[in-house]
Amino acid sequence: MGPPCGKITAPALRTARLARLVDAMPLLFARDGAQHIPAALDPATLTTIETALAALPADRAGQRLSDLSAIAAILSPTGAIGRHAATRIGTQARAVRAILFDKSAATNWSLGWHQDRTIAVRARIDTPGFGPWTIKAGIHHVAPPPALLDAMVTLRLHIDPVDADNAPLLIAPGSHHHGRIAEADIAAHVARCGTHACLAARGDIWIYATPILHASDAATNPRHRRVLQLDYSANTLPGALEWLGV
Numbered sequence: 001m002g003p004p005c006g007k008i009t010a011p012a013l014r015t016a017r018l019a020r021l022v023d024a025m026p027l028l029f030a031r032d033g034a035q036h037i038p039a040a041l042d043p044a045t046l047t048t049i050e051t052a053l054a055a056l057p058a059d060r061a062g063q064r065l066s067d068l069s070a071i072a073a074i075l076s077p078t079g080a081i082g083r084h085a086a087t088r089i090g091t092q093a094r095a096v097r098a099i100l101f102d103k104s105a106a107t108n109w110s111l112g113w114h115q116d117r118t119i120a121v122r123a124r125i126d127t128p129g130f131g132p133w134t135i136k137a138g139i140h141h142v143a144p145p146p147a148l149l150d151a152m153v154t155l156r157l158h159i160d161p162v163d164a165d166n167a168p169l170l171i172a173p174g175s176h177h178h179g180r181i182a183e184a185d186i187a188a189h190v191a192r193c194g195t196h197a198c199l200a201a202r203g204d205i206w207i208y209a210t211p212i213l214h215a216s217d218a219a220t221n222p223r224h225r226r227v228l229q230l231d232y233s234a235n236t237l238p239g240a241l242e243w244l245g246v
Contacts, residue, residue, distance in 0.1 A: 005174045005193035027196060029088060032173035033209035036198070037084060040205040041157065045080050049228065050159065053100060061107035064120070064137045065098040068246040075230070075246065081155065084207055085232035088153050092234040096120070096152075096243040103167050103216075103225040113172070113186050113215040116154070117143050119231070120244035127239050139244060144237075146180050152210035152233045158200040159226035167219035169198040169206065169227075176209035189213060 029035040041049070052070040056063055073079050075095045077086035085093040097120040103109065118141040124133055129145045162168045172193040175181070181189055190213060198206045208214070210231060219225065230246070237243060 005172070005177075005189065027173055029207065029209075032196075033176040033212045034171050034173060034196070034198070035207055036200070037205040037207060038201065039203055040084065041080065041203040043203075045074060046159065046203055048074065049157065053159075053226075053228070056100060058102070059106060061102065061109055063100045064139055065100060065246060066139065066244055068095070068098055081157065081205070081230070082232070084205060085153050085155060085230075088207065089151060089232060090234045093153075093232045094234070094243075095230045095246045096233045097231040098246045099229045101225070101227045101229060103219055103222060105222040108167075108218045108222045109216075110167075110218040111216045113170075113190050113213050115181060115211050115213055116231075117149065117180070117211075119144050119148070119233075121237070122242040122244055125240045127237075127241050129238075130241070146211070148233070148235060149211050150176070150179075150209075151235060152231055154208050154210045155230045155232065156198070156200075156206045156208075157228040157230070158202060158204045158206070159228065160224050161202050162198070162200045162225055162227075164197060164199065165219065165221040166223055166225050167216055168200070170195050170215045170217070171198060171208060172196075172213040175213040176211045180211070181213065186213060 027034045048071055052068060074081050076082045077091050077093050082093060121140050121142060124140045130142045132143060134141045172190045173196050175189050175193045178189060200206060
């Protein structure tokens with residue numbers, strides 16, 4: 001099956017003015033670049049994750065994590081979490097970046113449509129094809145060659161339920177098929193591909209192709225919405241570059 005959004009034309013744009021077309025049909029990873037995995041985490045696994053995160057501040061919107069050794073076993077390619085990445089990108093899959101998001105009444109924000117274009121590394125080592133460089137929360141980030149991002153997947157582990165008024169992630173199905181999209185062209189691609197709201201129950205996982213276009217509104221009825229987001233790659237970095245890892 002081919003991607004749901006193909007070449008963007010003026011007629012297509014005129015007939016695709018719905019900025020928020022929430023698709024009720026299930027998404028397929030191979031076609032849409034995203035898939036819902038209901039009840040992926042059993043109660044024991046959820047408790048293990050919550051225990052590992054318990055010491056983190058509870059009033060921050062997003063926290064970049066560099067040490068999840070307490071749950072290394074379930075993040076591995078044969079673990080309860082990592083196996084979902086390994087199914088898509090191979091048994092060498094490893095978690096290379098982790099961010100804990102918690103959108104609540106105190107930390108309620110919106111994020112416009114964008115692609116994730118950087119990776120987290122241990123140190124800045126200038127390498128051909130990698131750049132520009134940035135520092136986020138004290139961690140070195142760099143834009144890699146697009147092919148590296150194209151081979152990655154992102155998992156969102158839902159610790160709390162996310163319904164339509166608690167700011168679900170919005171994705172543009174199939175947009176990952178179009179490579180690196182210029183900022184000026186993002187709105188047109190979203191209009192052409194449509195949008196899908198990634199609703200979830202506690203213990204669900206959403207997996208998506210890392211370069212997919214995505215966004216998030218502020219919650220209209222904000223409650224704690226803890227999501228542990230994990231980027232996975234099966235590739236090693238060139239030269240002396242090293243993934244930050246978790």
